[in-house]
Amino acid sequence: MLEGFSLERIQDKIECFEATDLKTLERKIEEQIENNKALLLEVANLSYQAVFDPNAGKIRYSAIVHFKAK
Template structure:
């Protein structure tokens, strides 16, 4: 029986919220979780758009995690 562990080299996660504070909290929470997987933030891209149906802003972000070097 062979026991093999494969590490995650890279991971991309998407987040969205109706305010910046909530978006930041979601990202911070996920950063802490990914530290356990030995992943660091490699890059962050974010965007804000106005939703005419709700008449509110909509915030989104993409976070790229990579293994620690």
């Protein structure tokens, strides 16, 4: 018997994503949405931004996704 083992449902989860193009960023987010469905979580809020990375000479896209229990 496992002592101290608890099965509590996740109520909120915040995840960060980053990519060098929007298509990749969207794919990463969609994959995680599918993964989180198994935990009965859905997207509550999504925010994103794009910044120019002078070292790479490219735009970097990032997103923060707040998942909340259904």
